[in-house]
Amino acid sequence: MKHYRKALYASVVGLLAVGVSACGSSNNGGSGGSSNATPKLPLKAGENAAAEQIYGGKKGGTLNVLSSEDFISQDPGGMYFALDYAVGYATQRPLFVYPPNSSDTLAPDLATAVPSTSNGGITDGGKTITVHIQPNVKFSPPVNRTVTSADVKAAIQRLFNPNVGNGYASAYFNNIVGAANAKGGPISGITTPNATTIVFHLTKTDAVTVLGALSMPGSSPVPANLIGKYDAHAPSTYGTSFEAFTGPYMIQNNNGVVKGVGYQTGKSMTLVRNPNWDPNTYASSAYKPPAYLDKVSIQIGGDPNVIGPQVLKGSDMAQLDTPSKSTVHQAYTQYPSEIMFTTAAGDHYMTLNNSKGPFTNVNLRRAVYANLNREAIIRIKGGVLTGSPGTHFLTPGTSGFDQAGGYAGPDYPWNKDTSGNLKVAEQYMKAAGYKSGKYTGNHVVTIVGSNNGADELAINQDVNQDFTQLGFKTHLIQVDQSVMYSKYCQVPKNAPDVCPSGGWLRDFDNGLAMLYVPFDGHAIVPTNNSNFGLVNNPQINAAMDTARYTANPTANAQAWANVDKLLVQQAVAVPEDFDIQPNIASGNVRAVDDIWNEGSIDFAFTSLK
Amino acid sequence: MLRYITRRILWGIVLLILVSALTFILFQVFPTTDPALLRAGRNSNQADIQHIRVELGLTHPIYVQFWDYMKGIFLHFNFGYSYYSQASVTSLIFNRLPATISLTVGAVVLWVVMGIPVGIISAIKRGTFLDRASMTSALTFVSMPTFWLGLLVLYLFGQVVGLVQIFPGPGSYVGLTVNPVKWFTSLILPWFVLAATQAAIYSRLLRGNLLEVMGEDYIRTARAKGVREGRVIFKHGIRSAITPVLTVLGIDIGGLLGGAVITETIFEIHGIGLLNIQAINHSDFPIVQGTTLLAAMFVIVANIVVDVAYAYLDPRVRYS
Numbered sequence: 041m042k043h044y045r046k047a048l049y050a051s052v053v054g055l056l057a058v059g060v061s062a063c064g065s066s067n068n069g070g071s072g073g074s075s076n077a078t079p080k081l082p083l084k085a086g087e088n089a090a091a092e093q094i095y096g097g098k099k100g101g102t103l104n105v106l107s108s109e110d111f112i113s114q115d116p117g118g119m120y121f122a123l124d125y126a127v128g129y130a131t132q133r134p135l136f137v138y139p140p141n142s143s144d145t146l147a148p149d150l151a152t153a154v155p156s157t158s159n160g161g162i163t164d165g166g167k168t169i170t171v172h173i174q175p176n177v178k179f180s181p182p183v184n185r186t187v188t189s190a191d192v193k194a195a196i197q198r199l200f201n202p203n204v205g206n207g208y209a210s211a212y213f214n215n216i217v218g219a220a221n222a223k224g225g226p227i228s229g230i231t232t233p234n235a236t237t238i239v240f241h242l243t244k245t246d247a248v249t250v251l252g253a254l255s256m257p258g259s260s261p262v263p264a265n266l267i268g269k270y271d272a273h274a275p276s277t278y279g280t281s282f283e284a285f286t287g288p289y290m291i292q293n294n295n296g297v298v299k300g301v302g303y304q305t306g307k308s309m310t311l312v313r314n315p316n317w318d319p320n321t322y323a324s325s326a327y328k329p330p331a332y333l334d335k336v337s338i339q340i341g342g343d344p345n346v347i348g349p350q351v352l353k354g355s356d357m358a359q360l361d362t363p364s365k366s367t368v369h370q371a372y373t374q375y376p377s378e379i380m381f382t383t384a385a386g387d388h389y390m391t392l393n394n395s396k397g398p399f400t401n402v403n404l405r406r407a408v409y410a411n412l413n414r415e416a417i418i419r420i421k422g423g424v425l426t427g428s429p430g431t432h433f434l435t436p437g438t439s440g441f442d443q444a445g446g447y448a449g450p451d452y453p454w455n456k457d458t459s460g461n462l463k464v465a466e467q468y469m470k471a472a473g474y475k476s477g478k479y480t481g482n483h484v485v486t487i488v489g490s491n492n493g494a495d496e497l498a499i500n501q502d503v504n505q506d507f508t509q510l511g512f513k514t515h516l517i518q519v520d521q522s523v524m525y526s527k528y529c530q531v532p533k534n535a536p537d538v539c540p541s542g543g544w545l546r547d548f549d550n551g552l553a554m555l556y557v558p559f560d561g562h563a564i565v566p567t568n569n570s571n572f573g574l575v576n577n578p579q580i581n582a583a584m585d586t587a588r589y590t591a592n593p594t595a596n597a598q599a600w601a602n603v604d605k606l607l608v609q610q611a612v613a614v615p616e617d618f619d620i621q622p623n624i625a626s627g628n629v630r631a632v633d634d635i636w637n638e639g640s641i642d643f644a645f646t647s648l649k
Numbered sequence: 650m651l652r653y654i655t656r657r658i659l660w661g662i663v664l665l666i667l668v669s670a671l672t673f674i675l676f677q678v679f680p681t682t683d684p685a686l687l688r689a690g691r692n693s694n695q696a697d698i699q700h701i702r703v704e705l706g707l708t709h710p711i712y713v714q715f716w717d718y719m720k721g722i723f724l725h726f727n728f729g730y731s732y733y734s735q736a737s738v739t740s741l742i743f744n745r746l747p748a749t750i751s752l753t754v755g756a757v758v759l760w761v762v763m764g765i766p767v768g769i770i771s772a773i774k775r776g777t778f779l780d781r782a783s784m785t786s787a788l789t790f791v792s793m794p795t796f797w798l799g800l801l802v803l804y805l806f807g808q809v810v811g812l813v814q815i816f817p818g819p820g821s822y823v824g825l826t827v828n829p830v831k832w833f834t835s836l837i838l839p840w841f842v843l844a845a846t847q848a849a850i851y852s853r854l855l856r857g858n859l860l861e862v863m864g865e866d867y868i869r870t871a872r873a874k875g876v877r878e879g880r881v882i883f884k885h886g887i888r889s890a891i892t893p894v895l896t897v898l899g900i901d902i903g904g905l906l907g908g909a910v911i912t913e914t915i916f917e918i919h920g921i922g923l924l925n926i927q928a929i930n931h932s933d934f935p936i937v938q939g940t941t942l943l944a945a946m947f948v949i950v951a952n953i954v955v956d957v958a959y960a961y962l963d964p965r966v967r968y969s
Contacts, residue, residue: 202700274704305736307919342917354809
């Protein structure tokens with residue numbers, strides 16, 4: 041996904057460590073030592089996201105939502121940001137969706153079933169996907185008519201239109217026949233034999249990827265007869281000049297015009313009930329949004345240090361973006377029933393330049409890996425409530441995570457000790473040719489880190505210290521986070537030796553969505569590159585290729601777990617943490633959070649008590 | 650006088666062009682994010698990024714981009730479109746301006762009403778307990794950073810979050826035409842926060858100026874001629890002492906109209922300041938450029954008004 045929760049998320053530290061580390065150490069085997077046991081969050085009532093009851097709420101009322109961050113896009117084809125998703129999934133109906141309390145099991149939304157080989161939805165060895173859609177779903181006014189397969193086809197075709205600015209179509213839908221050169225026009229590999237059936241013909245056995253990607257908002261139908269005139273503009277004006285909705289809610293609009301009506305840029309957004317939404321058009325009890333709330337009123341802007349106490353002390357409120365560190369501390373200690381923690385929130389890792397400099401040597405990388413004190417980084421960020429030590433690159437809740445070793449991770453000597461092990465590190469320094477166990481070369485290791493906040497600076501210092509401990513001479517450059525990415529880490533020709541602040545957040549439940557872009561050589565691009573470490577290992581590339589085109593879902597998960605283990609075995613980067621995301625809501629709000637979307641509040645399931 | 654004003658306005662336009670050019674250059678030269686990368690997704694391909702660059706006009710030479718931008722402003726009053734939201738910068742700015750004007754005007758009235766009398770009384774009662782108490786209070790308020798004072802008053806008196814919940818809390822601002830009573834009450838705390846520090850500065854400034862002026866020969870002459878003390882102070886003393894205060898007032902008003910960033914953020918008042926800080930966070934150059942120009946324009950206009958006011962206040966000042 042495009043954005044992490046920003047610097048605020050990275051700055052949840054300090055007070056948390058002091059206040060809750062005592063709680064954490066009593067029942068969290070992963071903090072304060074080198075244990076790699078499965079960490080357990082010191083959860084209190086209401087905090088177990090996976091066990092949340094998503095039904096049983098009370099109908100009615102207005103939820104007031106506060107967010108210091110603004111939305112980026114209201115166009116389902118263009119949205120690629122956690123906050124946008126919170127609105128997108130309440131107002132649109134993609135083909136599939138993850139229920140709020142699941143991060144790895146798809147449920148049908150607009151579709152009547154999730155295709156599989158057993159129900160005949162996936163055929164031809166995984167090269168053909170047949171999806172049937174609900175027959176009686178209608179667009180909101182003023183369109184008012186029934187959604188057809190042609191509208192879904194139009195939605196996916198337009199993802200390739202540069203005017204729509206979609207950030208993932210070429211990565212996930214590139215194996216649809218005819219998609220390779222698509223620019224928004226017809227794609228021959230998408231056929232609609234009747235009004236409720238859509239068939240995807242693939243060039244390779246990529247059904248698992250495509251199914252997962254069809255859970256993203258881009259598969260939400262758009263009026264095929266109208267969309268052309270909006271997409272002709274650069275950028276597309278769908279989502280600003282006009283938008284049609286299919287979900288239980290819609291952005292308040294005037295004949296489809298959203299901007300200036302239900303959405304005031306940087307100020308507010310209002311969601312109201314979609315009069316054409318029918319709750320009886322869902323196939324599965326696993327996902328059947330009850331839409332308890334009458335209205336959602338979102339206020340944008342403001343200081344997160346003020347928003348947090350407003351929500352905690354107020355009523356009928358929730359915060360949409362990441363609460364500040366002081367708010368998390370306050371919520372955890374004084375309002376424990378008003379905070380929820382989600383573990384499926386991405387990860388962070390330190391990247392090492394695999395293509396030039398000293399870290400082309402795998403043993404040097406293993407040495408650095410062994411020596412990095414991941415526990416210290418967790419403590420800097422705020423302790424057990426902000427994350428658990430990273431031990432590989434698939435995150436909790438993603439298929440393949442358990443097969444790759446779970447929280448303990450793959451069993452390699454350099455991965456065992458999450459608080460760093462200098463002795464093991466020195467062994468690998470020696471294996472790299474440095475007999476003394478310390479680096480004696482002439483290269484000065486360039487480390488480019490973010491200076492957005494005290495925590496980032498502390499992490500940079502901690503990382504720097506771990507390198508100097510191994511004898512490296514370092515040059516630490518600390519710049520604004522956006523500059524770190526856009527001028528250094530995301531630009532291959534300027535790539536430094538080390539970027540301490542790499543990380544990723546999955547787009548859907550599949551190893552491809554976590555591992556391909558950051559670690560496959562084919563994903564390296566001259567700008568906006570997300571493979572910071574310029575990892576281009578033929579063995580890894582081939583393993584990813586194999587995993588992607590493994591048609592059986594169970595085998596697919598195992599194949600990605602094998603890729604994950606290979607990444608650790610090659611020490612291409614050093615995992616720092618599995619992120620944990622906090623979210624808050626007032627005491628009288630029965631908040632249901634999407635654990636697959638960083639725990640963002642799900643408006644279609646949330647209610648007032 | 651008319652020639653003077655005309656000349657000042659023309660120089661003001663030149664200054665605005667220079668400010669705009671400087672902002673443009675700074676944004677291009679100093680490390681910042683590429684707007685095209687900001688708009689593109691993390692998995693976007695190079696063709697899409699290039700398409701966005703063309704769409705935003707970023708592929709033209711810098712001087713062409715600048716020329717197009719200035720043409721848009723002067724010929725069409727068009728400040729361009731936000732890189733982040735594609736919204737018209739002109740409409741965004743004018744949508745936010747009433748909130749900033751409300752905040753500024755109220756705060757200015759409050760700090761002038763508080764600061765000027767305190768400064769006068771302190772000067773007249775120099776050395777007394779009243780003087781010392783006033784100046785100590787002034788020093789206290791001057792020392793308080795706006796963000797700290799803002800949070801303090803919120804946590805003391807704001808609804809929902811405060812200890813004694815008297816005043817509306819953050820996010821309660823509504824426009825004057827929507828609900829005048831709610832408009833007024835929602836601005837009491839923000840006005841106080843802005844006015845407290847400024848009133849303190851103005852009282853100290855006026856006190857110092859007035860003490861200096863009251864020692865002048867012409868003041869002694871006026872007293873010697875039997876002019877009442879009150880008239881000596883108000884007609885002769887303050888009239889001279891207030892001109893530097895007026896200069897500062899002009900700059901302050903101009904600056905505030907460009908957005909009181911911290912106050913607007915803390916109290917969630919959607920004014921120019923909050924718009925600006927959001928734009929800076931998103932590297933949204935068109936908005937930053939637009940708000941910078943607006944702030945510069947307000948400062949220039951305010952200074953012209955102040956200079957004209959000088960001519961009426963101080964007979965020694967004549968423009969030719």
